[in-house]
Amino acid sequence: MQITPLGDNALVLEVGTVIDESTHRRVQAAWRALAAAPLPAVSELVPAYTTVTLFYDPWAAVQAGAPAQGIADWLGAQVRERLKNPPKMEKTKPRVVEIPVCYGGAFGPDLARVAAQAKLSPEEVIKRHAKADYLVYLIGFAPGFPYLGGLPKELHTPRHAKPRMTVPPGSVGIGGEQTGIYPLATPGGWNLIGRTPLRIFRPEQTPPVLLAAGDHVKFKSITATEFAELQATQ
Amino acid sequence: MRIRKPGLLTTVQDLGRPGYQQYGIVVGGALDSFAARAVNLCVGNDDNAALLEIAQIGPDLTFEQDTLIAWGGADFDARVGGQPLPRDRAVRVAAGEVVSFGLARGGLRAWLAIAGGIDVPLVMGSRTTYRRAGIGGHEGRPLVAGDALKLFEPTPWAKQILAALTSGQKRAVTWTVRPETMGKPARPGVVRALRGPECDWFAKEAQRAFFAAEWTATKEADRMGVRLSGPELPLLKPQEMISSSVNSGVVQVPPSGQPIVLLPSRQSVGGYPRLAAVVSADLGRFTQMRPGDTVRFEETTLASAHDIFLARERDLARVRMGLARLAG
Numbered sequence: 001m002q003i004t005p006l007g008d009n010a011l012v013l014e015v016g017t018v019i020d021e022s023t024h025r026r027v028q029a030a031w032r033a034l035a036a037a038p039l040p041a042v043s044e045l046v047p048a049y050t051t052v053t054l055f056y057d058p059w060a061a062v063q064a065g066a067p068a069q070g071i072a073d074w075l076g077a078q079v080r081e082r083l084k085n086p087p088k089m090e091k092t093k094p095r096v097v098e099i100p101v102c103y104g105g106a107f108g109p110d111l112a113r114v115a116a117q118a119k120l121s122p123e124e125v126i127k128r129h130a131k132a133d134y135l136v137y138l139i140g141f142a143p144g145f146p147y148l149g150g151l152p153k154e155l156h157t158p159r160h161a162k163p164r165m166t167v168p169p170g171s172v173g174i175g176g177e178q179t180g181i182y183p184l185a186t187p188g189g190w191n192l193i194g195r196t197p198l199r200i201f202r203p204e205q206t207p208p209v210l211l212a213a214g215d216h217v218k219f220k221s222i223t224a225t226e227f228a229e230l231q232a233t234q
Numbered sequence: 235m236r237i238r239k240p241g242l243l244t245t246v247q248d249l250g251r252p253g254y255q256q257y258g259i260v261v262g263g264a265l266d267s268f269a270a271r272a273v274n275l276c277v278g279n280d281d282n283a284a285l286l287e288i289a290q291i292g293p294d295l296t297f298e299q300d301t302l303i304a305w306g307g308a309d310f311d312a313r314v315g316g317q318p319l320p321r322d323r324a325v326r327v328a329a330g331e332v333v334s335f336g337l338a339r340g341g342l343r344a345w346l347a348i349a350g351g352i353d354v355p356l357v358m359g360s361r362t363t364y365r366r367a368g369i370g371g372h373e374g375r376p377l378v379a380g381d382a383l384k385l386f387e388p389t390p391w392a393k394q395i396l397a398a399l400t401s402g403q404k405r406a407v408t409w410t411v412r413p414e415t416m417g418k419p420a421r422p423g424v425v426r427a428l429r430g431p432e433c434d435w436f437a438k439e440a441q442r443a444f445f446a447a448e449w450t451a452t453k454e455a456d457r458m459g460v461r462l463s464g465p466e467l468p469l470l471k472p473q474e475m476i477s478s479s480v481n482s483g484v485v486q487v488p489p490s491g492q493p494i495v496l497l498p499s500r501q502s503v504g505g506y507p508r509l510a511a512v513v514s515a516d517l518g519r520f521t522q523m524r525p526g527d528t529v530r531f532e533e534t535t536l537a538s539a540h541d542i543f544l545a546r547e548r549d550l551a552r553v554r555m556g557l558a559r560l561a562g
Contacts (some may be wrong), residue, residue, distance in 0.1 A: 003429045005523055007481045007511035008539040019476060046255045046479045048503055053479030055252065058540050059547040071540050139258040140477065140503035142368055147477070183258075203357055203369045209257040220491060 001083070003076045004104075009056055011072060013079065016050040019149065023050050024137055028214050033086035039078055040064035047213050048138045049147075054079065096216045099181065101130070101172050101225040103194035110157075110191035114174055118154045126221055128152050129193065134179070134217040143201040144183040144209030148217060151179045163189035170195045172219070183209070197231035235301075235348060236246040237381040241293035246352050246371035246383070247345075248284045251360035255479070255502035262362045262370075263497045264345055265457060266518035268546065269307050272413040273347035275554060276304030276324045278392035283351030284361035286377075288344045292335020293377065301327050301395045302349035302376060302388060306413065308341025308522055324392075326399040341522035349388035349396070394403040394561040409560075411553055417515055417546025425516035426534040426542065430484060430508035433476060440467040444485075444493070444509060445533050451523040452492075457499035460520050462529075466491035467509065483512035485531075495520050513539045515546050 002014040015030050031047040034054070041061035046053045058071050066074040104111040115122045115128045125177030134150040141147075151174065159175045164187060167173070171182045172192030181187055183200035200210045210218065222230070237244070247270065250263025254495040264270035264287055271281040279285075286293070292310050302324050305312060312319035312325055312335045326332065327333055335344070354361050354372055363371025372383060388396070395407065420426055433441060443465045454461040467487050480486065484496045495512060496504075497520060510531060512520070534542075 004537050005428060006431060006479065006508065006542050007428060007483045008479045008536065010479070017476075043252050044255055046502060048478040049476045051478045053481075055481070058543045062544060068540065069537055070543055072536055115265075122511050138477070138503065139256060141258060141501055143257060143259045147260050187321065187498075188367075201367065203367065207257060208254065208259065208358055213256070 001080070003079065005072055006053060009058060011054045011056070011075065011079075013052045013054065014050060015052065020136065021048045021135065024135065024214075027052060029086065029211075030083055032089060033083055034079065035088065036087045039075070039082070041066070041075070048140070078183075094214055094216050095212075096218060097211060098218050098220050099196050099198060100220045100222040100226065100230060101194040101196050102222050102224055103129075105224070107171070107195035107227075108193040110173075111193045114155060114157045114191050116194055117157045120154065125155060125193070129155060129179070130219045130221050134219075136211050136213050136215040136217060138213045139209060139211065142183050142186060143203075145200070145209060146180055146211045146215075146217065148179055151177060155179070157191050159189040160191070163187050167192065168195065170197065170200070172196060195227070197227050197234060199234050235352070235383045235385060236298070237293055237377045237379055237383075238296060238332065239334075240296040240377045240379050240381070241288055242291040243289040244293045244377045244378060245282050245287050245363040245365070246354055246361060246377075246554045247287045247363060248361045249282045250362050250498055251358050251364065251370070254358055258502055259358065259367075260364065260499050261482070262364055262457070263360070265343060265497055265499075265521040266307065266345070267498070268413050268550075269457050270345045270347070270517055271550065272322070272411045273304040273306045273345050274351070275550070275557065276411050277347050277349040278389040278395070279347055279349065279351050282388075283347065284354060284371075285345055285352065286550040287510070288335055288346060290338050290342055292338070292344065294332055294334040294426075296332055297327055297331055297348075300396060300400065301330050301385075302392050302399075303327055303333070303346060305344055306411075306518040307344030310338050310344050311336035312344075314405075317405075322410040322412050323396050323407050324399075324441045325406040326396055326404070342524060343521050348385055349392035350386035353384035353386045363366045391558070391561045409557075413518075413550075414554075416549035420516050420519075420532070423528065424530050424532050424545050425519050426513045426539065427483075427485065427510040427516075427531045428513065428534060428536060428539055430510045432507035433509055435469050435473055435507050436468050436487070436509060437468050440469075441509075443467065445531050448528045448530055449493070451525055451527045451529070453525045455523070455525070457497055459494045459496045459500060460523055461492060461494045463492055467493060469507065473507075475505050475507050477505040480508065481511060483514065483517045484508050485510040485512065495503070497521060513542055515542045
């Protein structure tokens with residue numbers, strides 16, 4: 001495992017070099033092992049595809065006993081020690097989160113574009129998009145925005161050359177090889193194929209977002225009536 | 235505290251919302267956290283007390299009671315009751331007196347601390363305004379005319395300082411806290427930076443050019459970052475980075491070859507190669523740069539970056555101890 005400084009208050013732990021499920025499992029294992037008990041002076045751990053980044057306060061590290069001339073090495077040694085002897089943790093099955101989506105129509109103005117690109121009927125696109133099993137590799141870009149792996153190849157669709165000024169929250173889109181859900185109204189260049197009534201970002205709750213890295217996602221096709229009913233309960 | 239004129243972009247900030255980057259939630263907070271801590275210290279507040287961040291055109295405001303305030307950062311034409319408002323120190327403002335910040339004459343942003351700190355609800359552990367999500371701060375947005383903000387009770391220390399100024403009929407204390415003099419400041423026009431994780435991805439000449447050239451701030455600048463213009467910084471070979479964490483101070487280089495220095499309201503992850511990272515002590519420089527301002531990067535080691543970091547913290551701790559002895 002490589003440990004690289006990212007400025008004077010963060011270290012990047014690199015546990016792999018490619019995006020795949022085995023790297024993802026190693027990222028998750030390292031993240032959980034480090035998060036299980038606080039490391040001195042560490043304020044935050046952020047997992048990504050191949051890395052876990054650890055943010056620390058050099059001043060607090062020295063107060064906690066780090067030598068002023070070797071703060072990063074002191075911290076790195078503790079990280080390696082922790083990862084060599086990870087705390088015993090219960091094996092938990094990955095969470096599967098079902099996300100209801102009303103596909104097409106006003107909610108999915110680009111469904112026809114995706115269908116034309118895939119040379120499939122819109123119904124078949126919906127079927128295949130909803131049938132696949134997606135893995136949340138990481139959350140980033142916007143609050144609760146999941147970077148999902150597992151979009152079937154035939155549904156890969158290039159982004160719009162000109163992004164939309166505003167994409168409504170809950171929009172489900174396809175951008176290149178990726179599919180995802182927009183948590184907030186933001187500009188966006190993805191092909192919108194539907195919308196979920198679920199709130200992806202809900203700052204008043206703990207945790208404040210619906211999905212976490214390591215979750216599995218299944219989309220479920222719903223009608224406009226079901227969308228309205230579900231939205232009323234959110 | 236009542237806002238009579240809001241200024242260009244006046245927001246409630248504290249030291250940010252750490253701990254939530256794993257959910258894609260930005261850290262944010264006062265863009266120059268050290269400057270914010272310094273003014274909070276002047277009025278007896280905790281480092282993390284909520285204060286105002288002011289940008290380019292400052293607000294006009296009044297207080298319902300006699301209050302102790304302190305401001306610092308860019309050079310604003312700040313006034314109280316028409317007279318210049320002393321900076322970098324505790325100042326007494328009487329109930330009803332108008333405090334106005336006017337225009338920034340040099341730099342861009344300033345921070346105004348009020349004894350007690352601003353009383354807005356904690357959202358995910360912070361009072362920082364998270365504008366894009368519409369949460370935190372005052373109703374999740376920049377301040378507008380007519381906004382009324384509650385304040386927490388000042389500390390006993392602040393009350394003593396205020397009482398002493400009042401009985402002596404003085405406007406301000408004689409001591410100052412000047413963050414730019416603390417620690418080991420960089421030479422003018424220079425910021426110190428570490429090599430970033432993808433530094434080796436760049437052609438040798440590009441690495442040299444980055445640390446040799448004079449860089450100019452462009453108009454593309456906000457709380458997320460500042461885009462610089464200068465020599466192009468090509469990669470050795472075309473290479474796509476796998477998205478990973480970024481940090482405040484990280485210099486990332488998009489395919490345009492023109493670097494962006496990230497500031498605290500940056501996203502939590504990024505997909506552009508991270509060429510360098512500005513040391514914490516010098517990051518404040520980028521919060522004050524106007525389009526056309528120039529800067530050079532000087533390479534430093536992690537050990538000396540930590541030395542710089544610790545020197546500044548030590549100085550601030552010393553000032554804190556000194557100020558504590560003033561009252562009591």
